[in-house]
Amino acid sequence: MNRRVFIQGAGLITFLLSGCGLALQSSDAQTADQTSKGGDKMKITIITGSPHKNGTSALLADKFIEGSQKAGHEVFRFNAAFEDIHPCLGCDRCGMNGPCVHQDAIAKKLQPELIAADLVVFVTPLYYFGMSAQLKTVIDRFYASNVKLSGSGKKAILMATAYDDKDWTMSVLTQHYQTVVKYLGWEDIGTVLAVGCGSRPLIERSEFPEQAYQMGLKI
Numbered sequence: 290m291n292r293r294v295f296i297q298g299a300g301l302i303t304f305l306l307s308g309c310g311l312a313l314q315s316s317d318a319q320t321a322d323q324t325s326k327g328g329d330k331m332k333i334t335i336i337t338g339s340p341h342k343n344g345t346s347a348l349l350a351d352k353f354i355e356g357s358q359k360a361g362h363e364v365f366r367f368n369a370a371f372e373d374i375h376p377c378l379g380c381d382r383c384g385m386n387g388p389c390v391h392q393d394a395i396a397k398k399l400q401p402e403l404i405a406a407d408l409v410v411f412v413t414p415l416y417y418f419g420m421s422a423q424l425k426t427v428i429d430r431f432y433a434s435n436v437k438l439s440g441s442g443k444k445a446i447l448m449a450t451a452y453d454d455k456d457w458t459m460s461v462l463t464q465h466y467q468t469v470v471k472y473l474g475w476e477d478i479g480t481v482l483a484v485g486c487g488s489r490p491l492i493e494r495s496e497f498p499e500q501a502y503q504m505g506l507k508i
């Protein structure tokens with residue numbers, strides 16, 4: 290069986306990784322649903338997952354970028370739906386720490402920015418209560434950089450839009466996001482969950498674009 294053990298520095302988080310899955314053994318990684326206040330200039334990588342260039346989640350991304358650039362942060366934006374990307378084949382040729390067999394936009398454009406980022410912002414429309422396939426494709430490809438990304442102390446934000454506005458509409462998406470962030474040993478510093486925002490007029494009338502802007506401004 291292909292089995293490896295990684296010990297992470299600060300939190301001594303032990304990852305047991307096997308050919309059939311990933312397991313986390315730690316309670317050290319904590320997440321907070323608050324934005325951090327002030328601080329140094331950051332390198333931000335924002336990954337969007339909608340096929341709509343001027344859609345609802347794109348507006349959240351635009352507003353967040355507007356705020357964060359005003360605050361002086363450096364932003365790299367990767368629009369997964371408009372890039373040449375391929376899903377992970379699970380071939381394990383990367384060994385979780387090496388070049389991917391796919392030398393596409395994820396490997397060539399996103400990966401260096403991802404590794405260098407202080408903050409990673411995930412932006413997605415809600416698709417069947419989870420993230421879009423475009424965003425999931427990118428996250429699965431973290432596998433080739435897993436060793437570099439794990440325990441790298443990055444901060445993370447999730448922004449999402451959905452038609453429904455039930456109190457459980459975003460629960461599976463946020464749980465998935467928080468689990469990925471915890472596994473990687475990153476810190477969740479906030480979410481913008483734009484429920485009841487299934488179209489551009491709906492989100493433009495809502496408070497969520499301003500929330501995204503303020504989050505970008507205040508990180």
Ligand SMILES: Cc1cc2nc3c(=O)[nH]c(=O)nc-3n(C[C@H](O)[C@H](O)[C@H](O)COP(=O)(O)O)c2cc1C
Binds near residue numbers: 415416458486
């Ligand atoms: C394939 C698909 C699945 C969707 N699934 C959900 C869903 O589970 N819950 C929901 O509230 N809205 C769902 N929606 C609506 C979108 O989340 C919503 O319209 C969103 O604002 C689209 O974001 P965008 O404009 O950034 O693409 C779905 C839309 C599509 C196309």
